[in-house]
Amino acid sequence: MTLEEKVKDIIVKVTKVKPEEVKNExxxxxxxxxxxxxxxxxxxxxxxEFDIEIPPEDAxxxxxxxxxxxxxxxxxxxKNN
Amino acid sequence: xxxxxxxxETYANFYPLSLTRPVFELKCGYxxxxxxxxxxxxxxxxxxFMRDYLASWFERYYGLPVNKMDSLMGDDVLFVNGRWLMQKxxxxxxGEEEAGFFNDTLLYLRARKKTLQDIYSDNLNLRxxxxxxxxxxxxxxxxxxxxxxxxxxxxxxASQMEKDFILLGRVGIKGTFPSGSFIExxxxxxxxxxxxxxxPLVVLSTKxxxxxxxxxxxxxxxxxxxxxxxxxxxxxxxxxxxxxxxxGPVCRVGGGEIEETIIHGFTNKYHExxxxxxxxxxxxxxxxxxxxxxxxxxxxxxxxYINGELRDSGQTKVGSFIGDHSKTGIGTxxxxxxxxxxxxxxxxxGGVTPKHIPSFCWYLNQKFYKGSGLKGxxxxxxxxxxxxxxxxxxxxxxxxxxxxxxxxxxxxxMIARSRR
Numbered sequence: 001m002t003l004e005e006k007v008k009d010i011i012v013k014v015t016k017v018k019p020e021e022v023k024n025e026x027x028x029x030x031x032x033x034x035x036x037x038x039x040x041x042x043x044x045x046x047x048x049e050f051d052i053e054i055p056p057e058d059a060x061x062x063x064x065x066x067x068x069x070x071x072x073x074x075x076x077x078x079k080n081n
Numbered sequence: 082x083x084x085x086x087x088x089x090e091t092y093a094n095f096y097p098l099s100l101t102r103p104v105f106e107l108k109c110g111y112x113x114x115x116x117x118x119x120x121x122x123x124x125x126x127x128x129x130f131m132r133d134y135l136a137s138w139f140e141r142y143y144g145l146p147v148n149k150m151d152s153l154m155g156d157d158v159l160f161v162n163g164r165w166l167m168q169k170x171x172x173x174x175x176g177e178e179e180a181g182f183f184n185d186t187l188l189y190l191r192a193r194k195k196t197l198q199d200i201y202s203d204n205l206n207l208r209x210x211x212x213x214x215x216x217x218x219x220x221x222x223x224x225x226x227x228x229x230x231x232x233x234x235x236x237x238x239a240s241q242m243e244k245d246f247i248l249l250g251r252v253g254i255k256g257t258f259p260s261g262s263f264i265e266x267x268x269x270x271x272x273x274x275x276x277x278x279x280x281p282l283v284v285l286s287t288k289x290x291x292x293x294x295x296x297x298x299x300x301x302x303x304x305x306x307x308x309x310x311x312x313x314x315x316x317x318x319x320x321x322x323x324x325x326x327x328x329g330p331v332c333r334v335g336g337g338e339i340e341e342t343i344i345h346g347f348t349n350k351y352h353e354x355x356x357x358x359x360x361x362x363x364x365x366x367x368x369x370x371x372x373x374x375x376x377x378x379x380x381x382x383x384x385x386y387i388n389g390e391l392r393d394s395g396q397t398k399v400g401s402f403i404g405d406h407s408k409t410g411i412g413t414x415x416x417x418x419x420x421x422x423x424x425x426x427x428x429x430x431g432g433v434t435p436k437h438i439p440s441f442c443w444y445l446n447q448k449f450y451k452g453s454g455l456k457g458x459x460x461x462x463x464x465x466x467x468x469x470x471x472x473x474x475x476x477x478x479x480x481x482x483x484x485x486x487x488x489x490x491x492x493x494x495m496i497a498r499s500r501r
Contacts, residue, residue, distance in 0.1 A: 037428065040443055040450040048500045056454030 024066030097404030105163025110241025138476035239325035359400030
């Protein structure tokens with residue numbers, strides 16, 4: 001799986017939405033129903049999968065699937081450099 | 082004679098309650114341990130020693146010196162261990178130089194001005210000064226009530242409230258007491274302050290002990306209160322409030338049942354659910370139908386997480402110890418002897434919680450998470466406090482930052498375990 005596919009797979013598992021709904025432009029809260037509990041679970045799942053740290057303040061600023069993919073990609077690159 | 086109330090090295094035994102306050106700010110009976118010491122010694126010429134990160138806020142709060150070595154100079158000093166649940170006439174302010182011990186614990190030490198001057202050095206901390214003084218001072222063994230663990234506060238609470246009612250010497254109904262409400266037992270074991278309000282259909286039972294309802298408190302209809310009990314200033318109480326319960330200032334408490342519990346202040350437990358043999362800190366919110374277990378089904382003694390390990394309390398009845406700013410969600414079932422840290426969020430999702438939930442953790446659906454972190458928790462704290470007209474000071478914010486650092490290791494460990 002690519003990084004993007006892994007991110008979207010995690011979102012599907014946590015939110016239980018259909019995979020086809022997890023588009024880059026989908027808003028996590030408005031379109032996918034991600035509440036504060038799901039946010040916490042998503043952060044934990046991303047951290048575990050990609051071995052990165054996501055400060056809670058950063059999590060608040062990531063509001064779409066696309067931004068989540070970009071953020072995690074950046075974090076993974078920082079970790080690998 | 083100046084009095085110096087000090088915190089000794091056992092403060093971690095009282096975590097999480099002592100993460101945000103010195104041990105001698107914990108309550109038992111109507112007063113904090115500190116207030117009790119000062120009342121019985123009859124002095125307000127006092128200084129205090131505690132962990133450094135607490136000093137700034139508490140110096141502002143007391144308006145008196147905290148952790149100032151030079152405050153020990155210029156006078157004879159009576160050092161008093163803040164864990165002492167001091168009783169009337171147990172210790173005299175004035176007297177000869179001597180060190181009093183209970184087992185191996187230094188309870189008090191009286192030192193003359195000159196003795197202090199001779200031993201004082203800028204390089205010494207309080208513990209070193211006390212050790213040096215004790216080695217060269219006549220010692221005495223005495224037997225007192227020393228608070229060693231959080232459950233000691235609960236176990237002594239009811240008897241202390243009985244004594245404190247007598248100590249305050251305030252009796253009678255000065256506030257409203259409608260004809261549809263009743264006193265069951267001796268009416269001379271009741272005090273209702275002039276600005277307190279009792280609604281109709283309230284039963285106050287003094288058959289087991291006195292009841293003290295302080296200024297601005299309100300007891301809502303269909304409430305039964307069993308003494309010994311204290312309802313604090315500007316608090317609201319309803320439901321079934323059973324013996325041995327202390328409710329501090331500005332609380333909203335009731336619904337369901339509360340028994341043998343200390344609620345420090347500014348805390349809400351307003352809906353159905355049982356809380357027993359517990360100590361709730363400040364700014365705690367207990368969600369509806371949250372229930373503590375305070376008795377194991379096999380009636381064996383309760384293990385409690387103390388200072389990094391599970392310790393046998395030796396007690397059959399132990400509820401929960403909940404640190405400041407923590408919240409429980411609806412329907413949370415708290416395990417027997419559960420310890421919840423500072424700023425935690427517990428949403429147990431149907432199961433019984435684990436024994437220990439570290440500070441600043443979210444416990445959600447049987448797993449630990451880092452939740453909204455330090456900043457998110459502080460932001461929530463500010464909103465909660467503003468609802469009661471209180472501002473979170475910069476010093477209090479720094480205390481929470483320090484607590485976050487102190488509890489970092491245990492929090493990371495529990496989160497890591499959840500991911501395995």
